[in-house]
Structures are given as C-alpha cells and as structure tokens.
Amino acid sequence: MKYKHVLIILVVILAIFTASIYLYTQSKLNFIKDKVLSLHPEITRINKTAALGSWGEFYAEFVLEVEADGVHYRLWTDGEGNPDPFVEWERIGTSTLKGKK
Numbered sequence: 001m002k003y004k005h006v007l008i009i010l011v012v013i014l015a016i017f018t019a020s021i022y023l024y025t026q027s028k029l030n031f032i033k034d035k036v037l038s039l040h041p042e043i044t045r046i047n048k049t050a051a052l053g054s055w056g057e058f059y060a061e062f063v064l065e066v067e068a069d070g071v072h073y074r075l076w077t078d079g080e081g082n083p084d085p086f087v088e089w090e091r092i093g094t095s096t097l098k099g100k101k
Contacts, residue, residue, distance in 0.1 A: 025051075032062050035081025042068045065092065 029049050037043055048065040061084070062077045073089040 029062075032064070032077060032081045036064060036066070036075070036077060036083075039081070039083065040066075040068070044068060047072070 076084040
C-alpha cells in the first residue's frame, strides 16, 4: 500500500512539472507573437513559431513564418520578440497553393 501512495505522488509531481513547462513555453511563444505583431503591423498572419535551442536551454532566438501582403516570410527574433537587426526577412514563397489558380 505504501508503494502505491508513493507512486501516485510521484506521478502527480511529474504531471505538474510537465504541465508547468508546457504552459511556460506556450506563454513565451504567445508573447513573442504579440510583440512581433505590434512591431510589424504589415503582418497579416503568423503561420508557425519555433524556438531554436535544445531541451533545457534558455531560448535565445525564435523563428516565425509569417504572411504579409500574400507573401510568406521567415523572420528571426531574440528572446524578447525584437527582430534580429542583422538578418532580413527571408522570402519563402507566396500564399497560393500549388495547382490552385
């Protein structure tokens, strides 16, 4: 019986720890999205957000795939959502799908 209680407590602690990491990461990504949208009103949509780094590292850089004027771009920001001053937006295509006209 004792082992069952200890196992349940460990599972609950692990679940809380995992949920807190997930929620922190999601809140950070939402903060970055909001900051980029406030700095660049020409962006009509953010398609994808990714953090560069490995598990356990502090995220120092974020990559966003955005759409502005019907064109898709990739842009880089620092950990506070400020654009990287040394890298310009990379054009990655148009928003029309292949085969559609």
